[in-house]
Structure formats: structure tokens, C-alpha cells
Amino acid sequence: MIKRVPTTPFADQKPGTSGLRKKVKVFQTANYLENFIQAVFDVIDDKQGASLIIGGDGRYFNRQAIQIAAKMAAANGFGRVVIGRAGLLSTPAASHIIRTQKALGGLILSASHNPGGPDEDFGIKYNTANGGPAPEGITDAIFHRSRGLDHYLTLDAPDIDLDRLGDQSLAGMTVSIIDPVAAYADLMESLFDFNAMRRLRDHGFCMTFDAMSAVTGPYAVEIFHRRLGFPASSVVNGEPLEDFGGHHPDPNLVHAHLLYERMMQPDAPDFGAASDGDGDRNLIIGRGRFVTPSDSLAILAANLHLAPGYASGLKGVARSMPTSAAVDRVAEALGIACYETPTGWKFFGSLLDAGRVTLCGEESAGAGSDHVREKDGVWAVLAWLNILAKRDLSVDGIVRDHWARFGRNYYARHDYEGVATADADALMTKLRASLATLPGRSVGALTVARADDFAYVDPVDGATSDRQGVRILFEGGSRLVFRLSGTGTVGATLRVYIEAYEPPTGRLDREVHDALAELILGAETLADIRKATGKSAPDVIT
Ligand code: VG1
Numbered sequence: 009m010i011k012r013v014p015t016t017p018f019a020d021q022k023p024g025t026s027g028l029r030k031k032v033k034v035f036q037t038a039n040y041l042e043n044f045i046q047a048v049f050d051v052i053d054d055k056q057g058a059s060l061i062i063g064g065d066g067r068y069f070n071r072q073a074i075q076i077a078a079k080m081a082a083a084n085g086f087g088r089v090v091i092g093r094a095g096l097l098s099t100p101a102a103s104h105i106i107r108t109q110k111a112l113g114g115l116i117l118s119a120s121h122n123p124g125g126p127d128e129d130f131g132i133k134y135n136t137a138n139g140g141p142a143p144e145g146i147t148d149a150i151f152h153r154s155r156g157l158d159h160y161l162t163l164d165a166p167d168i169d170l171d172r173l174g175d176q177s178l179a180g181m182t183v184s185i186i187d188p189v190a191a192y193a194d195l196m197e198s199l200f201d202f203n204a205m206r207r208l209r210d211h212g213f214c215m216t217f218d219a220m221s222a223v224t225g226p227y228a229v230e231i232f233h234r235r236l237g238f239p240a241s242s243v244v245n246g247e248p249l250e251d252f253g254g255h256h257p258d259p260n261l262v263h264a265h266l267l268y269e270r271m272m273q274p275d276a277p278d279f280g281a282a283s284d285g286d287g288d289r290n291l292i293i294g295r296g297r298f299v300t301p302s303d304s305l306a307i308l309a310a311n312l313h314l315a316p317g318y319a320s321g322l323k324g325v326a327r328s329m330p331t332s333a334a335v336d337r338v339a340e341a342l343g344i345a346c347y348e349t350p351t352g353w354k355f356f357g358s359l360l361d362a363g364r365v366t367l368c369g370e371e372s373a374g375a376g377s378d379h380v381r382e383k384d385g386v387w388a389v390l391a392w393l394n395i396l397a398k399r400d401l402s403v404d405g406i407v408r409d410h411w412a413r414f415g416r417n418y419y420a421r422h423d424y425e426g427v428a429t430a431d432a433d434a435l436m437t438k439l440r441a442s443l444a445t446l447p448g449r450s451v452g453a454l455t456v457a458r459a460d461d462f463a464y465v466d467p468v469d470g471a472t473s474d475r476q477g478v479r480i481l482f483e484g485g486s487r488l489v490f491r492l493s494g495t496g497t498v499g500a501t502l503r504v505y506i507e508a509y510e511p512p513t514g515r516l517d518r519e520v521h522d523a524l525a526e527l528i529l530g531a532e533t534l535a536d537i538r539k540a541t542g543k544s545a546p547d548v549i550t
């Protein structure tokens with residue numbers, strides 16, 4: 009039954025910020041997906057008889073990829089594979105199932121917020137037994153192994169029925185098809201005050217959640233509609249589609265602009281939210297108030313104790329380096345530790361496992377806690393609803409109250425997409441070479457205090473990661489960060505992160521673009537972005 013299939017290595021299977029992401033067409037190349045999965049299985053120990061969780065965001069090629077992965081798992085000696093019905097598991101739900109099923113790990117099939125369909129993107133990543141993305145040591149080993157593969161193991165067997173709940177057998181391995189939502193919804197109910205949220209609803213509070221035709225639809229219907237009692241119409245685009253209805257399932261102001269426009273109307277619901285393709289990102293918008301992800305993280309840090317699961321307070325917080333320092337000010341006021349990590353959730357895992365932090369977040373619409381080892385979109389929405397239910401303020405009121413206490417970190421990210429890789433690399437090389445000359449240099453009225461290429465030493469296990477992005481720190485707390493994306497599938501994406509701090513006594517009500525204008529000019533002066541990219545403006549501003 010077990011087949012040993014000869015293969016030759018692919019040179020481009022290095023996992024990026026969040027696993028391996030390529031065009032579907034690349035994944036459909038003969039042996040491409042198989043090679044990567046075999047490389048994963050070859051670097052993990054103790055497979056014999058172990059459990060593996062498999063789930064995806066439902067995008068095009070999800071079902072085929074799951075059939076391939078399940079057969080390879082059986083051929084490689086796993087004892088049990090647990091799969092979400094219809095092949096669906098949101099990334100945070102997969103993390104939860106890995107932890108509760110005491111699995112060896114999981115394969116998560118997603119390209120997150122990237123578009124789906126035959127000509128769009130697919131992705132795969134391996135998560136370890138703690139439920140979190142494999143740390144760099146393991147992803148490097150997977151890449152190394154992929155370079156030397158000469159065969160993979162699979163089965164000659166009929167496909168499994170992904171839509172039938174319960175157990176099936178695949179050449180002696182048990183395949184368990186589970187409800188993708190139930191255990192996750194129970195976990196949410198154990199963390200948040202659902203009664204307080206129901207009372208909020210009874211008092212006329214209205215919400216809208218845009219699942220962007222991606223994986224969170226079934227989770228949102230179960231939690232917001234069935235368990236919390238909001239009308240069914242509160243969940244829009246709630247059915248997962250293979251091509252996400254032709255949209256980018258990216259919850260930002262560009263791709264969720266309809267939600268944004270609705271929320272800016274005077275008769276908008278009290279609260280609007282959205283999540284991404286695989287359910288780990290969140291967008292929070294109150295009536296007339298978009299909450300930047302960095303502010304949202306800081307507000308969660310200041311208020312999360314209002315939710316029962318966090319009533320004893322936070323052990324510490326962590327944010328990725330490009331995320332604004334708004335949360336740092338809250339941590340300081342609370343007297344708790346605040347860690348600054350490289351981009352990508354995998355760097356939070358060791359801090360969460362060691363009990364050093366309770367809450368983590370990224371500027372890219374990611375927030376989460378120690379309940380799982382991934383960021384979690386629906387969790388963030390519930391955290392906000394719980395806070396709104398406990399504080400007698402609107403979303404806008406909570407944001408303003410926060411700024412009045414801690415000051416405001418004006419923030420924006422400018423993305424230049426599809427840049428020629430050589431041009432993007434040249435820009436970064438030039439910036440890196442100029443670092444030593446920057447301190448003391450003036451950009452408008454601002455003076456550079458410090459400039460470096462961010463390097464991180466994991467405080468728990470000592471693992472090091474360097475070259476994580478150029479930081480230019482100005483006197484007074486303003487900042488520019490430059491880095492290249494590790495999740496794109498076409499050319500290079502340059503990300504420029506711009507942040508200006510305004511103390512509580514300062515001007516808290518400026519337009520973001522105005523508040524950042526001087527820094528935006530400064531970024532251009534320091535990095536010659538237009539010349540290097542050939543673009544006169546960023547493609548996406550978030
Ligand atoms: C982007 C974000 C990063 C996030 C990653 C995965 O990475 O900037 O903060 O962790 O996507 O998010 P990059 O390397 O393109 O900047 V998701 O929702 O794919 O899992």
C-alpha cells in the first residue's frame with residue numbers, strides 16, 4: 009500500500025514569515041506540495057502513532073492538498089489525523105485543537121489574507137505541539153531537508169470523505185473528521201462574559217461582522233448569532249468560498265472598504281469588525297472610528313482584565329518591532345514586561361509558553377493571547393465586545409479616553425508591492441550601509457537619535473534572529489521602520505512603517521496623514537523610495 013515516489017528537490021521551498029506561500033499553479037506542479045510535506049515529516053521526530061491536525065481556510069486547492077497530506081501522514085507512520093469538516097479550520101482553531109488533542113503538530117493550509125482561486129495564492133505551514141508556528145530553527149531545517157529530498161512516501165488509497173463527521177480508517181491510520189467550530193466556540197465562552205454581551209445586545213447595541221467569504225463565517229454565525237443572539241444578518245459574507253468571492257480576504261481599509269464606509273455613516277451599527285482568510289487577523293471599527301491595530305493592542309492591554317479569562321491581569325505583553333509603541337506605554341503604567349520581537353507570530357511562542365506574556369500583537373491586524381499560540385481574529389472581536397459591555401463608552405469614546413491617558417501614536421504603513429527583488433534588495437542594502445551616518449541627522453524638525461538593523465535574542469531560549477528590519481528612531485519617540493515582506497508571492501514588497509508620538513497634552517485629533525507628513529517626507533529623503541521602486545506613491549496604505 010505504501011508508495012515510495014522518487015522526486016527531485018525544488019530550490020524555492022524556504023518558509024517565509026508565515027510558512028510557504030506560492031501561487032496555486034506552483035503548488036500544483038508535480039511533487040511540489042508532496043516534497044514540502046515530506047521535508048516537514050522528515051525533520052519532526054516521534055511520528056509513529058502520533059496525532060496530526062490538518063485544516064485550512066477553504067481556499068481553492070484546500071481539499072486536494074488535504075487528501076495529499078492525509079495519505080502522506082498515513083504512509084509516514086502517524087496514528088491519527090484530525091481534520092475539520094469540509095477541510096476547514098481557522099488558524100486559531102487549529103492551534104487550539106493541536107493543544108487540546110495533544111497532537112505532535114499540525115499542517116495549516118492557508119495563504120491568509122492573500123486572494124484565492126486557480127490563479128491566486130496557496131500556502132502551507134507546520135505548527136508544533138504547543139499549537140504555534142514552527143520556530144525558525146525548525147523552518148530552517150525543513151528548508152534544508154527539502155533541498156536534499158529524493159523521494160516521498162504516500163499511499164495508493166481512495167480519498168477520504170471530508171464532509172462526514174466521525175472516524176474513518178486510512179491504511180490503519182484513524183482519520184477523525186471533527187466539527188471545526190464547537191471546541192473553539194466553547195473556549196471563547198470560557199474566556200469572555202457572554203451574559204454581559206447578551207445584555208449589551210438587549211440594550212439595542214448593534215454589530216456587524218464581515219467574514220469576507222473566508223473561514224470565519226461558520227465561527228461568526230455560531231458565536232455572534234447562535235450563542236450571543238445577535239441577528240443572523242449581523243454576519244455578512246458568512247459562507248466560505250474557494251475564491252473569497254473574488255476579493256482579497258484582507259481586513260484593512262482598502263479591502264474592507266464597504267464595511268468602513270458603512271461604519272462612517274451616522275446610522276451605522278455601534279460596532280463593526282472583520283477577519284481575514286484564515287481567521288487570525290481582525291479589523292475593529294466603531295461608528296465613525298477606525299481603530300488602528302496598534303491602538304487596539306494597547307487598548308486591549310489596558311482593558312482586558314474586564315474579561316473573566318483575564319481577571320487576574322496580564323503577566324506581560326509583546327509586540328512585533330514594527331508595531332507602534334502604544335502598548336509599551338500601557339505596560340509601563342501597569343508595571344508589566346513588554347517584549348519587542350521580529351515580525352511573525354512564531355516569535356511570540358516561547359514567551360507565551362514560558363508564561364512571560366499574556367497578550368501579543370502586531371500592527372498587521374493581529375492580536376491574541378495565551379489561550380492559543382496564533383493570533384486570533386474572532387477572539388479580538390469578542391475581547392472588544394466584552395470591554396464595550398463593561399465600559400459605558402462607545403468605541404470612539406474608549407479610543408479617545410485611551411489617548412487622553414497615554415497619548416497617541418499616530419501610525420501608518422506604506423506598502424510598495426511587486427517591486428523588482430533586486431531593486432528592493434538594493435534599497436535595503438543602501439539603507440543598512442547608511443545606518444552609522446544617521447544619528448544626529450535632521451529630517452525637518454526631527455533629529456535621528458538612533459538607527460539600527462533590528463536583531464533579536466529570544467529571552468527564553470537564546471535563539472537569535474538578525475536583519476529583521478531597519479529602525480530609525482527620532483528624539484521624542486517618532487520612528488521609521490523599513491523591511492521587506494516575507495509573505496508575498498510576486499516580486500518584493502517594501503513596507504515602510506511610520507510612527508509619531510503625541511503626548512496626552514498634545515494634539516490628539518489630527519488627521520493621520522498630516523501628523524505623519526514630515527516623517528513621510530523623511531522616509532523618502534533617507535531611502536530614495538521613488539527612485540528605487542519606480543513608484544510615485546505606495547500601493548496600499550494601512
Ligand atoms: C505579514 C505581516 C506580519 C504577519 C504575517 C502573517 O508579514 O506584516 O505581521 O505576521 O503577514 O500574517 P510580512 O512578512 O508580509 O510583512 V497572516 O494573517 O498571514 O498569518
Ligand code: CO
Pocket residue numbers: 120121284285286287288289
Ligand atoms: Co491570516
